[in-house]
Amino acid sequence: MRKSLLIIFIVFITGAKAQELHHQMLSSQGTSKVLSNGTYVSQTIGQQSVIGNYTQNGVTYGQGFQQSVWNKYIKSSDTNTITTVTYPNPFISSINFQFSQSIKETISVSLFDIRGRLIYSEDKKATDNMLTLELPNLASSNYLVRLSTTNYTYYTQILKQ
Numbered sequence: 001m002r003k004s005l006l007i008i009f010i011v012f013i014t015g016a017k018a019q020e021l022h023h024q025m026l027s028s029q030g031t032s033k034v035l036s037n038g039t040y041v042s043q044t045i046g047q048q049s050v051i052g053n054y055t056q057n058g059v060t061y062g063q064g065f066q067q068s069v070w071n072k073y074i075k076s077s078d079t080n081t082i083t084t085v086t087y088p089n090p091f092i093s094s095i096n097f098q099f100s101q102s103i104k105e106t107i108s109v110s111l112f113d114i115r116g117r118l119i120y121s122e123d124k125k126a127t128d129n130m131l132t133l134e135l136p137n138l139a140s141s142n143y144l145v146r147l148s149t150t151n152y153t154y155y156t157q158i159l160k161q
Helices: 002-014 068-079
Strands: 029-034 040-045 053-056 059-062 084-087 094-099 107-112 118-124 130-134 141-148 153-160
Touching: 068 141, 068 153, 084 153, 107 130, 118 130
Parallel strands: none
Antiparallel strands: 029 040, 053 059, 084 094, 094 130, 107 118, 107 141, 141 153
């Protein structure tokens, strides 16, 4: 009886969030292959994805997305002499980029959706080593952000709640 009460108490206190996923992408398996006609196909099974199809010249493409290319861009940010902290992430309406050094130049901001489409672009100045983007009308999703100047390029993934 005592153990049962203790388990119920622990579940109640923790809010039973053991099954909640946050910022994860699930995929059980996948493969890539070049077909005999030269078409490159890359697929995963069990990946959460957007739904959609695109037909061109009788060939249908679509049904999902993969974000492996994003990792290459994000990893390239490691070579910057200026470190950047992005917060809060996930965000609700505004997101901040705090720089370790002052950036005097205008910063080119580009925001890409999960399909790689440019959906937002703006040139902004940082104030007190901080750049704030107001994005209240953005749909809830993952996005890739690129901040760039002449001597600085930074990529990161953000999540709009």
